[in-house]
Amino acid sequence: MSHLKELEDKSIFIIREAKNKFKNPAVLWSIGKDSTMLLWLCKKAFFGKIPFPVVHIDTGYKFKEIYEFRDNMAKEWGLDLRIVKNEEALAQGMGPDKGKFECCNTLKTEALKLAVKEHKIDALLLGIRRDEHGIRNKERYFSPRDKQFRWKLARKKEGGDSPYESLQDTEMSGWNLFATDFGPEADHVRVHPILHWTELEVWQYVKQENIPMVDLYLSKKGKRYRSIGCECCCMPVDSEADDIDKVIEELKKTTTREREGRAQEKEHLMQKLRSLGYM
Amino acid sequence: MANRHLVWLCVILFVSGCSEMEEMKFKKVLVIGIDGMDPGITKQLMEEGRLPNFQRLAENGSFINLNTSYPPHSPVAWTTLATGTNPGKHNVFDFIRRQPGSYLPELSLAKSASGIGGTNYESYVMSDPFWRITTKNKIPTTVIRWPVTFPPEKVKGNLLSGLGVPDIKGFLSGYTYYTANELTTKDKALKKIIKVEQGEIIKTDLFGPKRRKDGEIIDVISPMEIRLTENSADIEVGGKSHTIKPGEWSDWIRVGFKAGFRTAYGIFRAYLISLEPFEMYITTIQIDPVNPITDISFPDAYSRQLVEEIGLYYTLGMPEETDGLVDGKISDEVFLQQISQIEEERLKMFWKEFEAFKQREKGLLAFVFDASDRVQHVFWDEKVLEESTPGIDINPAVEKYWERKDEFLGKVLDQIDEATLLLVLSDHGFTSFERSVSLNTWLVQEGFMKAEIDEDAIFFETVDWSQTQAYALGFNSIYINQKGREPEGIVQNKELVIQKIIAKLEGLKDEKTRQKVVNRAYPASEVWSGPYMKNGPDIIVGFNPGYRASWQTAVGKFSKEVIEDNDKAWDGDHLVDPKFVPGVLFSNQELKTDTAGQTDIAPTVLDALGLPIPEEMEGQSLIR
Ligand SMILES: [Zn+2]
Numbered sequence: 070m071s072h073l074k075e076l077e078d079k080s081i082f083i084i085r086e087a088k089n090k091f092k093n094p095a096v097l098w099s100i101g102k103d104s105t106m107l108l109w110l111c112k113k114a115f116f117g118k119i120p121f122p123v124v125h126i127d128t129g130y131k132f133k134e135i136y137e138f139r140d141n142m143a144k145e146w147g148l149d150l151r152i153v154k155n156e157e158a159l160a161q162g163m164g165p166d167k168g169k170f171e172c173c174n175t176l177k178t179e180a181l182k183l184a185v186k187e188h189k190i191d192a193l194l195l196g197i198r199r200d201e202h203g204i205r206n207k208e209r210y211f212s213p214r215d216k217q218f219r220w221k222l223a224r225k226k227e228g229g230d231s232p233y234e235s236l237q238d239t240e241m242s243g244w245n246l247f248a249t250d251f252g253p254e255a256d257h258v259r260v261h262p263i264l265h266w267t268e269l270e271v272w273q274y275v276k277q278e279n280i281p282m283v284d285l286y287l288s289k290k291g292k293r294y295r296s297i298g299c300e301c302c303c304m305p306v307d308s309e310a311d312d313i314d315k316v317i318e319e320l321k322k323t324t325t326r327e328r329e330g331r332a333q334e335k336e337h338l339m340q341k342l343r344s345l346g347y348m
Numbered sequence: 349m350a351n352r353h354l355v356w357l358c359v360i361l362f363v364s365g366c367s368e369m370e371e372m373k374f375k376k377v378l379v380i381g382i383d384g385m386d387p388g389i390t391k392q393l394m395e396e397g398r399l400p401n402f403q404r405l406a407e408n409g410s411f412i413n414l415n416t417s418y419p420p421h422s423p424v425a426w427t428t429l430a431t432g433t434n435p436g437k438h439n440v441f442d443f444i445r446r447q448p449g450s451y452l453p454e455l456s457l458a459k460s461a462s463g464i465g466g467t468n469y470e471s472y473v474m475s476d477p478f479w480r481i482t483t484k485n486k487i488p489t490t491v492i493r494w495p496v497t498f499p500p501e502k503v504k505g506n507l508l509s510g511l512g513v514p515d516i517k518g519f520l521s522g523y524t525y526y527t528a529n530e531l532t533t534k535d536k537a538l539k540k541i542i543k544v545e546q547g548e549i550i551k552t553d554l555f556g557p558k559r560r561k562d563g564e565i566i567d568v569i570s571p572m573e574i575r576l577t578e579n580s581a582d583i584e585v586g587g588k589s590h591t592i593k594p595g596e597w598s599d600w601i602r603v604g605f606k607a608g609f610r611t612a613y614g615i616f617r618a619y620l621i622s623l624e625p626f627e628m629y630i631t632t633i634q635i636d637p638v639n640p641i642t643d644i645s646f647p648d649a650y651s652r653q654l655v656e657e658i659g660l661y662y663t664l665g666m667p668e669e670t671d672g673l674v675d676g677k678i679s680d681e682v683f684l685q686q687i688s689q690i691e692e693e694r695l696k697m698f699w700k701e702f703e704a705f706k707q708r709e710k711g712l713l714a715f716v717f718d719a720s721d722r723v724q725h726v727f728w729d730e731k732v733l734e735e736s737t738p739g740i741d742i743n744p745a746v747e748k749y750w751e752r753k754d755e756f757l758g759k760v761l762d763q764i765d766e767a768t769l770l771l772v773l774s775d776h777g778f779t780s781f782e783r784s785v786s787l788n789t790w791l792v793q794e795g796f797m798k799a800e801i802d803e804d805a806i807f808f809e810t811v812d813w814s815q816t817q818a819y820a821l822g823f824n825s826i827y828i829n830q831k832g833r834e835p836e837g838i839v840q841n842k843e844l845v846i847q848k849i850i851a852k853l854e855g856l857k858d859e860k861t862r863q864k865v866v867n868r869a870y871p872a873s874e875v876w877s878g879p880y881m882k883n884g885p886d887i888i889v890g891f892n893p894g895y896r897a898s899w900q901t902a903v904g905k906f907s908k909e910v911i912e913d914n915d916k917a918w919d920g921d922h923l924v925d926p927k928f929v930p931g932v933l934f935s936n937q938e939l940k941t942d943t944a945g946q947t948d949i950a951p952t953v954l955d956a957l958g959l960p961i962p963e964e965m966e967g968q969s970l971i972r
Contacts, residue, residue: 344519
């Protein structure tokens with residue numbers, strides 16, 4: 070079985086598992102490459118038609134290309150699209166000038182809370198990947214959240230090296246070993262069917278399956294976007310990659326560089342330890 | 349019934365009366381710490397009449413062994429001395445600890461909040477040192493160079509941080525050696541040897557803080573120009589020139605490194621070895637106490653005030669150049685010159701603070717000397733595995749160090765009054781380091797770990813965790829690959845594996861010497877207790893004298909052989925079973941016991957000052 074096929078199989082299994090175990094699943098679509106690929110996988114999982122709502126959070130600051138792409142695809146794929154907006158916050162003038170974190174938090178998270186409540190969503194499928202940095206390294210395929218949207222995977226604790234302790238055991242990477250019952254504390258469960266994909270694999274799959282993509286990802290005048298969320302929070306990177314093949318080539322080079330960077334990181338740690346002198 | 353009540357009443361009256369008496373007796377406490385002062389050597393030199401002042405102190409007061417911590421590492425021991433608690437409570441277990449949620453090692457001295465060479469540090473110490481309690485009680489308190497006091501904490505007085513203070517790079521040491529000679533393969537492995545071109549003007553760089561640029565870690569550099577004349581070299585840094593002759597040390601040289609918007613200031617001293625071929629050693633570039641990139645004292649201005657009074661000084665936690673000596677880049681003589689420089693600076697610091705202490709009505713002064721430890725690490729002449737003759741062969745360098753300390757003690761004894769409790773103590777003793785034991789290689793050999801033995805692999809790269817029950821990290825520590833705690837943990841019945849490993853370790857024989865390698869291996873639960881046990885190892889390995897864990901063990905590496913000869917100049921050590929390396933305790937008071945442990949020190953200090961002993965502290969006051 071080819072590598073991409075394996076990745077695809079696993080994602081489809083998780084998507085079907087989510088549909089089986091929950092009453093009201095929904096998939097979040099940011100129009101970016103990861104969530105668009107996720108929609109494609111959902112379509113494949115249910116033979117061409119996604120059997121649950123597709124939620125798009127409109128922060129009101131998106132590129133116009135995104136709106137066009139969204140509306141075209143919704144028609145073409147027959148999506149049950151639900152658009153959510155934090156009208157109140159937008160009316161009060163919330164925007165990037167109020168601070169990047171505030172902006173993202175109010176516009177995205179608050180709007181999502183509204184959506185979860187309004188549509189009684191009990192499982193929300195998201196297109197996040199483990200190779201993105203930060204806390205997501207600790208994410209699981211099925212991850213419960215409470216009403217405040219706090220991650221219930223970890224609980225704050227007193228003392229020790231780490232301020233958190235884990236509530237959820239590591240998921241087994243084999244089939245059928247995902248915990249899906251999280252008790253009354255969980256308000257809804259986040260499901261991450263493409264957690265195991267890398268950025269490069271996403272593009273290889275996009276090419277193989279010929280998945281439509283918004284063209285902000287391709288280079289124009291020497292710049293392209295590696296990710297798109299809010300217009301305000303994304304910076305284009307220098308790139309000459311004006312088609313998907315070139316994007317794939319470019320990413321292959323960067324991953325080598327990132328790997329070398331990690332090796333250097335280790336070397337640095339070793340030097341630091343040896344500076345103790347007892348070596 | 350009534351009788352028993354009466355007895356208790358008497359006891360209470362007696363105890364409280366006693367504490368009032370003590371309060372009357374002592375107004376001040378002076379703690380002088382001397383790292384690695386060994387009872388064996390001390391007794392031998394005292395018998396030979398070479399330490400008359402220590403002798404005087406022992407005769408008029410007391411001299412007993414002070415049992416050291418499990419394991420007997422300086423950071424663990426000094427933290428136990430300061431807090432009166434065991435590692436399970438204070439959270440320092442070894443020189444090296446594992447990063448939570450990973451198998452990666454990190455230094456235990458202070459936690460760096462940002463990745464590379466950061467300026468934000470946090471302390472790992474979780475229980476209260478005695479100076480925090482005297483400070484709360486508004487007693488004038490000064491603490492100088494006590495190990496594991498970086499980052500500096502607030503005291504009612506001055507605190508200058510000791511072991512743990514990083515260099516300008518965020519490392520614990522790192523000399524640079526400039527040479528016009530061709531680099532050998534060994535030099536290239538050392539990484540701090542810089543090849544320069546011989547000529548009238550040598551243009552080279554000084555290496556400063558690390559920073560990330562385009563995903564790469566790079567050194568921030570600052571230029572250095574050296575002009576050679578017939579019999580001297582002019583070192584030009586930052587527009588200032590410093591002239592030195594071969595065989596001479598420069599004075600302190602200041603260098604600025606521009607890192608982003610900030611300039612990081614460092615200081616170093618150079619030693620010119622030869623003009624042709626050009627060879628020059630420079631010390632680790634230390635944090636400039638006048639303009640420190642991160643605070644090294646409390647109040648933050650104290651490090652600068654000290655410079656105004658005593659001149660620039662070594663600020664690094666462990667500034668003694670044992671590395672350069674072990675690498676063969678500086679001679680014994682140059683190393684000892686540096687020890688003298690450091691000692692001289694420390695003495696100036698001591699007398700400055702002692703003058704202030706003398707004037708005070710009430711107060712605490714705690715001061716630690718630690719060059720003693722480093723001198724003994726590299727000049728320990730005893731060979732316990734080879735010779736069986738009693739008595740220690742004492743190297744003249746070590747002997748001289750103690751004679752100087754004795755002179756110093758004499759001056760202190762002449763000046764302290766009846767109202768001062770004096771404690772002179774050490775954190776551990778010393779023994780030889782002849783055979784080096786690779787615990788990870790041993791774990792593989794015994795089937796507790798599955799790994800390919802590759803000497804180049806670092807940080808357990810070749811380990812198959814799904815078939816590994818235990819791993820060694822640090823100098824006396826074995827961790828169980830516990831399910832739910834380690835990232836790829838498999839062991840569910842931890843106790844069973846601990847018992848198996850201990851039984852095997854205690855049976856380990858060295859084929860070369862036909863001796864037992866390990867005296868005892870201790871389950872952590874036998875020697876520690878407290879809320880932070882989970883951060884520490886599960887087994888503490890108590891080596892027999894002459895043996896020590898290999899440095900490869902400390903960082904998750906392997907050696908081909910389990911036991912190898914230690915042929916390095918670093919031939920003294922103390923990372924063995926604590927029973928073999930107790931420290932010393934001298935006092936100007938008659939102590940009511942002939943054995944004491946490190947946890948007794950903090951309660952004694954507080955009791956002498958009339959303060960209640962916190963429940964958390966495990967030991968007892970030695971002056972009751
Ligand atoms: Zn020590």
